[in-house]
Amino acid sequence: MDKQTAAETATYRVNHITTYNYDTPVRVSHNLVMLVPRVEFGVDVSPSYKLTVKPVPLSITRREDYFGNQLHAFSLEENHRQLVVTASGQVKVTPARISVSDPSPSWESVVQGVREQTDPRWMDVCQFQFPSTRIFLEEAYAEYARQCFVPQRPILEAGLELTQRIYQDFEYDSKATHVYTPTLEAFGIRRGVCQDFAHVQIACLRSLGLSARYVSGYLRTHPVPGKERLVGADQSHAWVSLYCGTEHGWVDLDPTNNRICDCDHVPVARGRDYDDVVPVRGVFLGGGRHRIDVSVDVCPVE
Template identity: 45%
Template sequence: MQLHITHETCYDYTPAVNIAQHMAYLRPLNTANQQVLSHTLSITPEPTQQTATLDVYGNTRAFFSLQTAHTQLHVVARSLVATQAPDLWDNTVRWEQVRERFRYCAKNPFDAAADFVFASPYVPRHADFADYARPSFSAQPTLLLAARDLMQRIYHDFTYESHSTEINTPAREALAQRTGVCQDFAHIMIACLRAYGVPARYVSGYLLTHPAPGQPRLVGSDASHAWVSVYLPDAEDGAVGGRWCDFDPTNNRDGWGNPGEDYVTLALGRDYADVSPLRGVIHGGANHRLRVAVTVEPVEREAWTGQSQNQSQGQNQSQSQSQTL
């Protein structure tokens, strides 16, 4: 499947902002199940400085600074991504094996997934998460079954309610009130998994939505999405390495049993704090208004075939531009 994503962010400032520095995580990742065919990032007003680097988790972060007064910031990211269904997963690994793999022991080989076992700014350690997850881990013998059971319980026990939480709402508060949005559900599931010693990371991205029958697809009506990725280490004793399996508690879908071609991974981190799409520091602009519009559109196969040559010719140019942001 080929998906075209337009992510538009607009800030209106009163009074004007004099100086600003921003960091954007808006370029999708290249992974085993998706390939970025083209990507552009448009910023108005034109930045004084732009650079793009990779962070410690392999995400592309674009830094830009504005040194002139401005009353509006307009950032538009356009990406063309090819996705495919994930491979089958090994469902024989027990969650206790995973916990023991990451229990500290002198001279154990290092596994980079250990970064995702510990608490992080939005995912604290607390007994409430262990208590909520206990039925899933006590009833299911393998890691994937336990994670799927936990995902399904969050899906059924919690109510998705827009504006019921803020970006900085603690995960424990969302757990107690049983309401939230995709970011909250992802943080809660991650906290539950980490409470049992299982590496789990936060995934930001996009999900292709389908309009109601007979209704047109509305431009800008989609939104960023968030879900969870669980680490499945190699089953062999002493082996280092493994794979990640995605679980979406908001929609009760996982990369183990569902195709997942309609998901686009944007960035990976310990929690939202690592991968917020756009953040920054400004001088001035005491009041601001934010508008965000996201559009995820499937590219028709016939149109893709006809445009493939032009896209491939422009791909190298687009990619080189994005690497010099």
């Protein structure tokens, strides 16, 4: 298990609605959905957490994928011009309380432990060192990261500085990139969204030989003082999980907001990059042009 100490716990009621509207009827569709949070250390998902689909399919199957994420599959074989997928339920988050002042091993020793198989987790961890569909290893990434990962520096300290550097050097711009923008392109223009920032940081870490995962989930947002929170104003989010050695295990870092992930972060799925954790994917016959609307609400439960 990853290191866990006494920490604040938050409970949320999550409601994630994805609506597809089609110009012409869809005759057949097959879909894979990854919207229910995975049960893991620090994350407690209520048994009542459920996925509903309209039109109602004959059946919805549920299984875990290779990475332990909750995956639902369903098919529709009736004409429909709208598809609504809703994932809702209660989840409790108890993140590890970790700070930059916590002692941690040098980043080189973490790389060495996995590479030489002396780390007891090496078999699980090593798969997140390699290139993946969206992330390639480049000297440009390593050069950028080395300004933080100087020789013999504690891995937590270096990882947090890289998180801060990406936060400072990159501008959040939802119009600069799209879901298929290559990571190297986002790195070059220093702009993008949370998906891009997570991919860039993972690319930097892996290019140094470290293990890093992509995490999708929800970020609870806080309303402006004096204003009520708006239903649907929360959002899907993405961040990074860095392997920090046997004592600390995986530590989640949010480069979009320059912070260690805490009770505001609700993890849903983990993988090598975005392609492993796409929330809704599928194929359909017919439909013509279509529009996708997404509403996410993360409401604290008192």
